Amino acid sequence: MKHKAHRFFASMLVAAFFASTPGMAAEIPNIPTPTEGWNTVWHEVLIDLWVIGILFGSLGAYFLVKYRAKDPDAVGSGKKLDFRQALAWCLIPCALFLADDFMLAAKGWTLWNTQRTIPAGSMEIKVTASQWNFTYEYPNGVEISSTDRDTDKNLFGTEIMDGDLVIPVGKPIVMRMISSDVIHSFGLTDYRLKEDIMPGRVTYIWFMARKPNISQVVCVEFCGTNHSGMYNRVVAVSKANYDTWLAKKKQEATLRRRTYAANIIKR
Numbered sequence: 001m002k003h004k005a006h007r008f009f010a011s012m013l014v015a016a017f018f019a020s021t022p023g024m025a026a027e028i029p030n031i032p033t034p035t036e037g038w039n040t041v042w043h044e045v046l047i048d049l050w051v052i053g054i055l056f057g058s059l060g061a062y063f064l065v066k067y068r069a070k071d072p073d074a075v076g077s078g079k080k081l082d083f084r085q086a087l088a089w090c091l092i093p094c095a096l097f098l099a100d101d102f103m104l105a106a107k108g109w110t111l112w113n114t115q116r117t118i119p120a121g122s123m124e125i126k127v128t129a130s131q132w133n134f135t136y137e138y139p140n141g142v143e144i145s146s147t148d149r150d151t152d153k154n155l156f157g158t159e160i161m162d163g164d165l166v167i168p169v170g171k172p173i174v175m176r177m178i179s180s181d182v183i184h185s186f187g188l189t190d191y192r193l194k195e196d197i198m199p200g201r202v203t204y205i206w207f208m209a210r211k212p213n214i215s216q217v218v219c220v221e222f223c224g225t226n227h228s229g230m231y232n233r234v235v236a237v238s239k240a241n242y243d244t245w246l247a248k249k250k251q252e253a254t255l256r257r258r259t260y261a262a263n264i265i266k267r
């Protein structure tokens with residue numbers, strides 16, 4: 001009896017779990033992102049550096065002790081290598097290290113292709129950088145400026161605030177960027193990405209959040225006095241929360257336009 005009750009509750013739990021997440025897994029496209037690509041390649045570079053460092057460090061230390069001069073007049077007596085042996089000692093280690101470099105270069109090439117290829121079904125946000133703010137234009141015309149942020153608010157808070165670049169989770173986002181004055185750079189630090197924004201050229205960068213989180217955009221190219229104030233938060237929220245936020249912003253913009261028009265007519 002007790003067993004049966006256990007099984008019943010366990011199956012209910014499993015059913016509840018699947019019922020609550022049917023869309024979740026399907027919503028997130030299973031595509032490689034540049035963020036994960038950079039993390040992987042960087043970890044591999046670090047592992048390589050550690051392995052090579054430890055290997056050569058310990059070998060060097062071992063040789064230092066083993067072949068130390070035991071008295072000041074001691075002269076080393078190494079076995080002379082013939083031409084073929086010397087050549088092998090040069091080429092084989094070189095080939096081993098180059099193989100590792102080629103492997104990393106190939107991974108870097110793949111990663112670069114991922115970073116440059118915008119996935120299908122992505123959402124475009126237009127970015128205009130100027131001294132000293134980022135302005136974001138959403139597909140429905142809503143505009144957000146990084147300088148709209150409320151400086152009294154807690155930047156580490158979890159609720160959405162003015163000036164936040166809000167994006168839906170599981171949607172590849174393309175930032176299509178121009179500058180109205182000098183060179184800026186769009187630095188998505190937590191997403192491991194940056195791309196310059198220049199006058200007279202359109203540049204782009206794409207990224208995707210796999211789960212709700214808060215990170216930052218910072219200008220990473222010195223662009224004048226208030227360069228350090230050129231930043232805002234990137235808030236990734238669920239699709240439903242994103243839709244609600246965007247509708248609210250659209251409503252606010254319409255209201256602002258109407259008030260503005262009414263004031264002009266009054267004058």
Ligand SMILES: [Cu+2]
Nearest residue numbers: 184219223230
């Ligand atoms: Cu800047």
